[in-house]
Amino acid sequence: MTNSQLTDILLRLGDDSLVLSQRLGEWCGHAPILEEDIALTNIALDLLGQTQSYLTLAGSLLENPQTDDELAFHRDASEFQNLLLLEQPNGDFGDTIARQFLFDVYSLLKVQHLEAQSVNTDIAAVAAKAVKEIRYHVDHSSKWVIRLGDGTPRSHDRIQKSINALWKFTDEMFISDESDNAGTKAGLLPDSSSMKTEWLSRIKSTLNEAGLTIPENVNMKSGGRKGQHSEHLSIMLEEMQVLPRLHPGANW
């Protein structure tokens, strides 16, 4: 595994949590109930903490080292390597929960492996802290999927629609390029095909309990890992980055 491959792996971890964190932050003051408003923003803050650790590590590996803030605020959309799933707009509460659920289960499997591996102890230390947070995220989003799926006919239809609409972004989680393959070969990353099997079985088991189904014959979309994003990401970044770009080095 080369330095630049390791940087890719770290940027993907950091960008996934950063973009999702920013999306969840958009719920602040808008969630259906106060308790859930706090829950979503708590999760956003967990993810932001993970972002800081991953991006700090990524930035230190660069030829011209950069800080976590520089990476977060001074890269354009095409330099972000997050999953397309995570930049999707929040939609309604069900859309947000569906997106969260599909990602949380994936994220937990990935981070559990990162915690257990001994190839990179810095990453293992970050993962050891993150894994406890993500376990709670999985619990939170899974229970909501079950509650909505198994709730009223209306809530069932709406969460099923959300799952259907987002399913096309799920394949991307398990597509590996050279950097991912090098990470897997070195033992840093889990094997993506066995991770996909495990992910699918966990997703199915929760959806079953919720009375929901996986949509069939979906045309899968990908490209986020290569910096090919939807316009949703650039619009989101514009808002997220405007202040540090207008006032570089601003402090408070």
Added chain:
Amino acid sequence: MSNNNWPLWEVFIRSKQGLSHRHVGSLHAADAEMAIGNARDVYTRRQEGVSLWVVPASEITASSPDDTEKLFDPANDKVYRHPTFFVLPKEVDHM
């Protein structure tokens, strides 16, 4: 944020040093599981606790304010119920 019809729950937290759970506030949740999750998110964000209880507010029987005199006033002139007249040895000074 819209109003909801979810029941009210009372939240009790045992802190790290605390021996017993203490009432900290209330929240809305559709079921007990959600109430625990919400209590965790709303009331333990700053490391307040190591254990949570949630109780449906409707299950709590409270004394009536009208009964205050009847229930509590009779204790007013019974200072002898406080064991303050005993001299304690120094070793047990902090009772």
